[in-house]
Amino acid sequence: MILSGKIAELIGAKVISYYSDSPIHYLLLDSRKIISPAHSLFFAIKGVRHDGHQFLSSLYKKGVRNFIIEKASLPNLLDFPEASIWEVSSSIEALQKIVSSHRNTFDLPVIGVTGSNGKTIVKEWLSQLLNKNFSIVKNPKSYNSQTGVPLSVWEINQHHTLGIFEAGISLPGEMTKLEKVIHPTLGIFTNIGPAHNEGFSSLEEKIKEKLNLFKHTALIFYRKDHSEIHKQLKNHTTFSWSTKETADLQIITIKQNGSVTELTFLYLKTHHSLTLPFIEEASIENILHCICLLLYFKLSIPEIQNRINLLQSVAMRLELKEGVNGCYIIDDTYNNDVSGLTMAINFLSQQKQRSKKTIILSDLLESGMEEQKLYSQIAEMFKENGISKLIGIGTIIQRNKTLFNAIPSVFYDTTEEYLKQLNPKEFENEIILLKGARVFTFEKIVRQLQQKVHGTVLEINLDALAHNLNFYRSQLNQDTKIMAMVKAFAYGSGSFEVANLLQFHRVDYLAVAYADEGVSLRENGITLPIMVMNPSYQTFDKIIQYNLEPEIFSFKILFDFLHYLKENNLTSTVHIKLDTGMKRLGFEENDIEKLLTLLPPNSSIKIASIFTHLAAADDEIHNQFTALQLVKFNKMSTILEAHLGYKTILHALNSAGIVRFPEAQMGMVRLGIGLYGVEANNLRQSDLQTVGTLKTIISQIKKVDAGESIGYSRKAIAKKTTTIATLAIGYADGYDRSFSNGIGSVLVNGVRCPVIGNVCMDMCMVDITEAEATEGDEVIIFGDNPSILELSKLIGTIPYEILTNIGQRVKRIFYAE
Numbered sequence: 001m002i003l004s005g006k007i008a009e010l011i012g013a014k015v016i017s018y019y020s021d022s023p024i025h026y027l028l029l030d031s032r033k034i035i036s037p038a039h040s041l042f043f044a045i046k047g048v049r050h051d052g053h054q055f056l057s058s059l060y061k062k063g064v065r066n067f068i069i070e071k072a073s074l075p076n077l078l079d080f081p082e083a084s085i086w087e088v089s090s091s092i093e094a095l096q097k098i099v100s101s102h103r104n105t106f107d108l109p110v111i112g113v114t115g116s117n118g119k120t121i122v123k124e125w126l127s128q129l130l131n132k133n134f135s136i137v138k139n140p141k142s143y144n145s146q147t148g149v150p151l152s153v154w155e156i157n158q159h160h161t162l163g164i165f166e167a168g169i170s171l172p173g174e175m176t177k178l179e180k181v182i183h184p185t186l187g188i189f190t191n192i193g194p195a196h197n198e199g200f201s202s203l204e205e206k207i208k209e210k211l212n213l214f215k216h217t218a219l220i221f222y223r224k225d226h227s228e229i230h231k232q233l234k235n236h237t238t239f240s241w242s243t244k245e246t247a248d249l250q251i252i253t254i255k256q257n258g259s260v261t262e263l264t265f266l267y268l269k270t271h272h273s274l275t276l277p278f279i280e281e282a283s284i285e286n287i288l289h290c291i292c293l294l295l296y297f298k299l300s301i302p303e304i305q306n307r308i309n310l311l312q313s314v315a316m317r318l319e320l321k322e323g324v325n326g327c328y329i330i331d332d333t334y335n336n337d338v339s340g341l342t343m344a345i346n347f348l349s350q351q352k353q354r355s356k357k358t359i360i361l362s363d364l365l366e367s368g369m370e371e372q373k374l375y376s377q378i379a380e381m382f383k384e385n386g387i388s389k390l391i392g393i394g395t396i397i398q399r400n401k402t403l404f405n406a407i408p409s410v411f412y413d414t415t416e417e418y419l420k421q422l423n424p425k426e427f428e429n430e431i432i433l434l435k436g437a438r439v440f441t442f443e444k445i446v447r448q449l450q451q452k453v454h455g456t457v458l459e460i461n462l463d464a465l466a467h468n469l470n471f472y473r474s475q476l477n478q479d480t481k482i483m484a485m486v487k488a489f490a491y492g493s494g495s496f497e498v499a500n501l502l503q504f505h506r507v508d509y510l511a512v513a514y515a516d517e518g519v520s521l522r523e524n525g526i527t528l529p530i531m532v533m534n535p536s537y538q539t540f541d542k543i544i545q546y547n548l549e550p551e552i553f554s555f556k557i558l559f560d561f562l563h564y565l566k567e568n569n570l571t572s573t574v575h576i577k578l579d580t581g582m583k584r585l586g587f588e589e590n591d592i593e594k595l596l597t598l599l600p601p602n603s604s605i606k607i608a609s610i611f612t613h614l615a616a617a618d619d620e621i622h623n624q625f626t627a628l629q630l631v632k633f634n635k636m637s638t639i640l641e642a643h644l645g646y647k648t649i650l651h652a653l654n655s656a657g658i659v660r661f662p663e664a665q666m667g668m669v670r671l672g673i674g675l676y677g678v679e680a681n682n683l684r685q686s687d688l689q690t691v692g693t694l695k696t697i698i699s700q701i702k703k704v705d706a707g708e709s710i711g712y713s714r715k716a717i718a719k720k721t722t723t724i725a726t727l728a729i730g731y732a733d734g735y736d737r738s739f740s741n742g743i744g745s746v747l748v749n750g751v752r753c754p755v756i757g758n759v760c761m762d763m764c765m766v767d768i769t770e771a772e773a774t775e776g777d778e779v780i781i782f783g784d785n786p787s788i789l790e791l792s793k794l795i796g797t798i799p800y801e802i803l804t805n806i807g808q809r810v811k812r813i814f815y816a817e
Helices: 006-013 052-061 090-101 117-129 146-152 172-182 203-214 227-232 279-297 300-308 338-350 371-384 395-399 416-421 442-448 462-473 487-491 494-506 513-521 537-543 555-569 589-598 619-643 655-660 786-793 799-804
Strands: 016-017 027-028 042-043 067-070 082-087 110-114 136-138 162-166 186-189 219-223 239-241 248-255 260-267 270-276 320-323 328-332 356-362 391-394 409-412 430-435 459-461 481-485 509-512 529-533 549-552 572-578 604-612 649-651 666-672 693-705 722-727 745-748 751-754 764-767 778-782 811-816
Touching: 006 082, 006 090, 027 090, 042 052, 042 090, 052 067, 067 090, 082 090, 090 172, 110 117, 110 172, 110 203, 117 136, 117 162, 117 279, 117 300, 146 162, 146 172, 146 219, 172 203, 186 203, 186 279, 203 227, 203 356, 203 416, 219 227, 219 279, 227 549, 248 279, 248 320, 260 279, 270 279, 270 300, 300 786, 320 338, 328 442, 338 356, 338 371, 338 430, 338 494, 338 764, 371 395, 391 395, 391 416, 395 409, 409 416, 416 442, 430 442, 442 537, 462 481, 462 494, 462 745, 462 811, 481 649, 494 509, 494 513, 513 529, 513 537, 537 549, 537 555, 549 555, 555 572, 555 589, 555 604, 572 619, 604 666, 649 666, 655 666, 722 745, 745 764, 778 786, 786 799
Parallel strands: 027 042, 042 067, 067 082, 110 162, 110 186, 136 162, 186 219, 219 239, 239 248, 328 430, 356 391, 356 430, 391 409, 459 811, 481 509, 481 666, 509 529, 529 549, 549 572, 572 604, 604 649
Antiparallel strands: 016 082, 248 260, 260 270, 320 328, 320 811, 459 693, 693 722, 693 778, 722 764, 745 751, 745 778, 751 764
């Protein structure tokens, strides 16, 4: 907390207006994530495509009274009579300075973690391993950027006795800024790799930049086998470990034994051994960094073993799942501190599918705050975010239940007590956030409230989808609008959830194939303009009732719609489609004269946009044809606009065209398959992230002797003794029958395993002879490996078909890191 009266002095800001000295508890960067407006300080940041200054007025109306703005962005002060406003050259630097000052008021050990990989895992594991000794504050999830780090460090309070903060960079000069914010007393350098290489001239430069985090640390922990890091650390005080070199902790043997690793090592001239509950090389490296820290803090080997045995998997994501009775569940059952709760509340506030919002919350065990102050803060947060109901579980939150009198609340001592009386029928058409410490085993509650799931699920990475949206935004002119395609169940990904994310990220338009899709979006809280690509007379009532905008592509649909509007004395917004060569839908060049007679300037319809569809924007061989389409479209749309007497939005480019024909952006582009992680031209695929991962499980494992047949029609005959696994996915789920008999393969515990025999309706068999697996293990059908692009090429189709064929019985799980 700081007082607003100190801000100008702290950051060297120019005072534009000053209303009163008030306590600042929250630092706000996103106008959509307000927790407590009266106690928030908003930093207006100018980005490439976003400018926080655009939202000053809306924030003021919501109760925010303290603002940091950048030069040349002065608002009309008459609109902000009770605001305090400070002007700076960089809002991000102002944020960092304020938090740096906050950090310097606390004298506690702080561990800084950097490197190319493993930062978040090391941080989370250290938190688990040391929480008996310290009250710990850390980054929520992977908040390690120029803004994420200060927001994390801001959470330090007088009750904390240890900080653990990770820091990531992509450009020279960034780490020096983060060092001033974190000011670590101990450091961990995990490893070095190719991530963000493009920002540095050499690996040496990148290592030196990362080492800037440790300018004032007493000790740096690292793996000596990373020779490039070792070279740069010769003048630092270090604690090293190695599998090859002489080091402070010298590894003697690493032996895999089933699902565990047996480790022997030499430390302080004494031999020791530990058993690690995993076999992956990356996990072994990460835990060894942690073991070095535990030895530094003088934990005994038996105690270290005991704590390693209790390590929990690191849940780094919020999951949005379908629940019973029309509910949605936000599953965040493994992260339990104030920062994590704040992030979960922000995510909950983004969801517009249901108006009723319920929170099931356990005792917060990792806050370091005095309990009455903590739960008062949480109660205020719930009230200001419109929480409909609280179910509190734990003796501490129950002790403070009077603080939650402003909202309907019930309390239980234990999860088991709550489960005994839990009736899923009591939840209906609401969003339920579950937020609990590990010891409360909230996964038992999730199982009761989650819609019973098929063993096969499609996981949708909402962060990756947002990344892909921002990539395409980066290719556009600042004033070019985006229409996002959410037809066909958002290309198989889930219409409501995807549309909600797109609305949160402020796309301009959505497009659906049929009116029913648009109606469903409206009923689930989507307020964006929605174009309906295939309207019909039977759906006109719904189009008007739900404020949808039909695509007009033929004289018949135009006549029918004009007649409907006149008959009911209505007006509507529409989109005119022109056919410039696709030969699918749309008015052709020789239709324009007749079309003009039906579209008088003062008609009952307002034309929002005029557009065409490029037939071959993804294929260089057809560039000349695409150019002719664009010329024809320009000619036709110019005639139409001249007749109408007003400008419309013109658009022609799809995902492929955005990349290949940037000069033809016009007023809007239509973003489809690229949003879902497939770059149709394969020119910029590396710039996109995988959005969907299709997973299933092993139902059964069998040994098949040489000569025995497998599956329908005996299409597969074992040539030798073979281990096969039956998977809970078939062609009814969208796993095409063309993947039969070795055409397709899946990923089983890191090993590619071919399909053996024919794919059945509800299951298929794969050869897992070369893989370590047990029944119930997870199997990747597609994701990063194998990719959906690879699968589509194998059976001679396109990624669109594979995505849209995923059956509705396959449950979608949406998650954000």
